[in-house]
Amino acid sequence: MSDSSDSLAPILQRVIRQDIQGLHAYAVQPSAGLVKLDTMENPHRLPEALQRELGERLGRVAINRYPAERGDDLKAALAAHAGMPEGCGLVLGNGSDELITLLSMACAKPGAVFMSPLPSFVMYGLSAQLQGVGFVGVPLTADFELDEPAMLAAIAQHKPALLYLSYPNNPTANLWDDAAIERCIDAMAQVQGLVVMDEAYQPFASRDSMDRLRRHPHVLVMRTMSKFGLAGVRIGYLIGRTALTDEIDKLRPPFNISVLNAEAGLFALEHVDEYARQAASIREQRQRLYAALQALPGVQPWPSEANMVLARFPDAAKTFAALKARGILIKNVSALHPLLANCLRLTVGTPDETGQLIAALAECL
Template sequence: MSLADRMQKVIRQDVQSMHAYAIQPSAGLVKLDAMENPFRLPPELQRELGERLGRVAINRYPTQCVADVLAALNAYVKLPAGCKLMLGNGSDELISLLAMACDVPGATILAPLPGFVMYEMSARLQGLKFVGVPLTADFELDEAAMLAAIEQHRPAITYIAYPNNPTANLFDDAVIERIVAAVGKQNGLVVFDEAYQPFSSKTWMQRMAAHEHVLVMRTLSKFGLAGVRLGYMAGAAALIDEIDKVRPPYNISVLNAEATLFALEHADEFARRAAILRSERERLQKALAAMPGVKAFPSEANMILVRVPDSKRAFEGMKQRGVLIKHIAGLHPLLAHCLRLTVGTPEENTLMIDALKASL
């Protein structure tokens, strides 16, 4: 039997028909395509972290260090009373674990589109139905369509990215409240994905406590630790206890845990960098507003969605000029001729502005 025949026999048909998560080659380019925090640690903190990681007992399974991370995060996020945290290897793992935990017969996962691709991918990999509800033309929640979909499909999980990826905006609070109430009546869960919280003016972390069916999920990737792979999810203690049962017992490495503890002890340094990126976001918005034919959408994240006359030409032109961004026009009809720009360092942002101007 050939390998192709063997794969045809043993690999799921739906997996064979899927596309893998795409990561663009970025060597030699100014990398502004993945919403990474562009700042590395200053040399003195690099040395301190290196020495600290060198002392970690990598011969032991991670136990106490994970408890220490949970305690540190409890304090950092000011976790409401009656709530609890669980950890994931990035928020991607938490999304997969949620799909696994909620895989009851006939279960559905619902999310607005365009949105983070892993909501749909995790549903399909777990054999769950996924329902995507298109946003309005200005990337707001379509309240009537969302409420109708909730009524019809009774989703086990409804995702609300807050702010949304790739559109970077916060949805209307009054609409969200009505969606949260509707999902509650159907006995489903609402998950607020706050991956971009360091750059956002609002959060559901405290509001969550008033809704036992609401979870808040975050990652430390945008905080500045994308390479560490540490995500966390908060919710009512009894609910988190149930979901945590499907988590692999040692999913967070001792090195990830120690790097996280180190970063939280230096949270003021990371907050300073987030402030710079928020300031740079405003500078980019002003520069984009002055470009003929370019429409930049409001942002509460470390990215800006822009629509240009010819997105393929602009993307290729910027790449030829050494700046890599994300061409997302093909992800959804609402994103026609759209590019997603990551907010970088002041120097990177100047290069990005100049490259975009020259590529229109």
């Protein structure tokens, strides 16, 4: 077969958007044989008895049929688990990423602007770009807190259709000041925009936004089962007033949650005690890791409300390479934003993995 890249070039140039050609696909670091602490996954497997029970249950699923009412069962179970307020609805997504895409599609009116503090989850800005929508990122303070005056000024100037607030934030892992968030929510009401509270890391945080959802009709709460312990299952969900969720649900692809994923999600919600035990272990190891980082010379960690810890190192690239050489994979976020210079993001692992990470850091530094 002859090389078709040359003959395809003019076709690609004509039919593929120029901004898409300039993008890079999402890169996943190879992790075979490494202690994987780079993507904020729950490190715990199910106990063997539950693994067998789940396997038998999935084996009985009618995979020859399209998903139907089992998705409705999952929506009802998630609504009960989250304590969904009266008058609200729930939209299922193939992870939070798909929900962000649906929100972007729904709100991509000509001249629309989306907004988020920065640094934060990269998909907010990318999804806006892919829908041809303007995006305004408002830098956090040097300590990764909301710059409230800058936020309020940007909201008044740009009148965003969507404001994303990651709570806790990724990659900084902190919960922002509640009073500042409330004033941003009030400012968004003045410009008739929506606020999306992205609570991907809610299982590890001390506060959530369900009360905000009850009090403010223009607030939505987005969560995922990935950090709960089902990253491989890809289930996200968005809760808001039914008038909002009904519109967003119109854009959801048919059968976007497979019968196997729905069944695995329902199984997990029937065993919340096991996942709560895992979350408690992660919170315990998070404090252990944070204390160890505090004791290292030249290292500045930030308090975390998620299943990761952000820390600034004397030389992030050197430390990243040294850890990888010792069989431990973390995330170098230094290039994501100027405020993250020399910062590494370390996912919280099992007690054994945390011990290995702490020992390796001591050797590196």
